[in-house]
Amino acid sequence: MDFNTLISFIGATIGAGFFLLYGYAFQIAGSSIIYSIIIAFLVFLVSAIVFLRIFFKEGKRNLSFLEKRIKFPYQWIILFAEASWLSLCVLAVGYIGNHFLGFSVMNMAIFALFLIILVNFLKKAISLERLMVTLIILSSFLVLLYYIPTPELIVPEFSYAIFPTIPLLFILFVGFERLIFLIPFSGKKEMQRGTLSTIFIAFIFYIVMLFVFPNPQPNVYFISDYFPYPFNIFIIIPVTMIFLASANSSIEISVDMIKELAKKKNLPEFFNTRKEYSEVLLIFVAFIVLILNKGLLIMAYLTNIAYICFFLLVSLYAFLEKDFDKKLPLLSILLLSITLFFIPSDVILLFVLILPLMIFSGDIIKALV
Secondary structure: OOHHHHHHHHHHHOOHHHHHHHHHHHHHHHHHHHHHHHHHHHHHHHHHHHHHHHHHHHOOOOOHHHHHOOOOOHHHHHHHHHHHHHHHHHHHHHHHHHHHHOOOHHHHHHHHHHHHHHHHHOOOHHHHHHHHHHHHHHHHHHHHHHOOOOOOOOOOOOOHHHOOHHHHHHHHHOOHHHHOOOOOOOOHHHHHHHHHHHHHHHHHHHHHHHHHOOOOOOOOOHHHHHOOOOHHHHHHHHHHHHHHHHHHHHHHHHHHHHHHHHHOOOOOOHHHHOHHHHHHHHHHHHHHHHHOOOOHHHHHHHHHHHHHHHHHHHHHHHHHOOOOOOHHHHHHHHHHHHHHHOOOHHHHHHHHHHHHHHHHHHHHHHHHO
């Protein structure tokens, strides 16, 4: 795998998730959060291996084969996840703007959404993705230059408080599945090696960050608490750009999902012919989610539920395939189901209510047009 492709995978995986959720998860689990990350990594790794095996078995550049056995429009789940993630990232920018500039959280979030629209209109999305990877490397270097951690080899005490944080941190490893539809590969081994390497790199990165930021506050700008003014500004600006780039990364895969839904007649045909219409629909959905937001933590759980359900569908498909080894898909289904069990019941209920409403809205749009 060439360097640019590997960098793209790393950028799709190591992004805003750590800055969004680490502080909140730490307040729940304390120093035991290291166990949460390890377990979330193992759950995702099993699911990713199942995903890669079934993907290459079918040999298609999309997941339409899922519908052979799973009679559910999986595209809506991905669209829900990406729209939630988009609104989550711009909301994080809103919190940063409120903290440092005193602006309204919602106004700043809507402004961030407008910036993403502008970036796509100017066709600078790829440049923004590359900038995100550069800023991750640069900000990490600056942090380590200013604050070199002195890790103590102390095994944290295990706490049952980690379990609600496992589904919250699942999203730290999500990302590679966005790129396998978009980047051309020379072969099966190249992509498998690249994706699995990225997941391991992400895992190591997060473990190192636990030592760099040992006691974060429950906010999206916790990183600024470790540095004096004005140095914290030079750190938080790259973090803000990472949020924007990560939000923007949701658009490309969402456009593909909207096109698939249009081909299946779940949405009007013109969504398949004009990319701009698909982008407008996604931005509109993200805007609605943003307006109806119930807080960053609940929105994060909603996003994670959607991603977990998607990998659960893939694992279920692999399990139902006759000539596919049953053990790994069964393990993946078991681990993902247990992970869902630790999500607060009110958030699961919210997801169960919103997803059908989202699917129904597609029928309304089709009827109106």
